[in-house]
Amino acid sequence: MAIVPRKSEERSIADRGRDPFNYLRNQINRVFDDFWGESSLAPRDEIAAGFWPQVDVTETDKEVKVSADVPGVEAKDLDVSVEDGLLTIKGEKKYEREQKEKGQYRMERSYGSFERAIQLPAAVDESKAKAEFKKGVLRLVLPKRPGAQPRRKKIPVT
Numbered sequence: 663m664a665i666v667p668r669k670s671e672e673r674s675i676a677d678r679g680r681d682p683f684n685y686l687r688n689q690i691n692r693v694f695d696d697f698w699g700e701s702s703l704a705p706r707d708e709i710a711a712g713f714w715p716q717v718d719v720t721e722t723d724k725e726v727k728v729s730a731d732v733p734g735v736e737a738k739d740l741d742v743s744v745e746d747g748l749l750t751i752k753g754e755k756k757y758e759r760e761q762k763e764k765g766q767y768r769m770e771r772s773y774g775s776f777e778r779a780i781q782l783p784a785a786v787d788e789s790k791a792k793a794e795f796k797k798g799v800l801r802l803v804l805p806k807r808p809g810a811q812p813r814r815k816k817i818p819v820t
Contacts, residue, residue: 714776715751715800721783726804728780733798740800744788749780751800 718729732740734755741752757772786804794801 715753715778717751717778717780719780719783723806725806726782726784726786728800728802728804730778730800730802731798732800735798737795740795742793742800742802744782744786744791744804747782747785749782749802749804750777751780752777 715730715732717731720727728749730751732751732753732755734757735753739754739756741750743750752775754775755773757770759768759770761768782804785807787807788804790805792803
């Protein structure tokens with residue numbers, strides 16, 4: 663049982679009732695992970711390897727915009743899809759560096775794949791979606807379906 667700083671598998675809300683001590687341990691680990699700058703959503707191996715893209719999602723009245731940082735990935739190695747309100751970004755990162763100096767030879771290689779799934783805040787028209795990839799940044803514009811309502815609803819407290 664590690665508390666500082668170790669990633670653990672997050673349990674779903676349904677698991678809270680089954681093992682309250684494990685849930686508490688996960689929450690404490692999450693606090694320390696946030697402090698050390700690690701995302702509580704990314705598996706530890708992906709953080710260490712640098713294969714967990716950072717994503718920004720913004721919403722306007724007409725569209726949902728997504729920006730994902732995927733440095734070191736080429737457009738041909740990306741797979742982007744939307745299904746049932748879930749945006750999935752998959753890719754493969756390949757890094758190779760060779761360095762030759764006086765009597766030294768150094769070769770570094772790093773390969774790995776990633777997958778990131780994001781629940782979209784509104785229903786989008788997948789057929790009109792547009793993607794652009796420049797300098798390691800993937801930008802998506804996903805037009806909302808006519809009459810699409812945001813999935814968030816404010817509930818008045820009385």
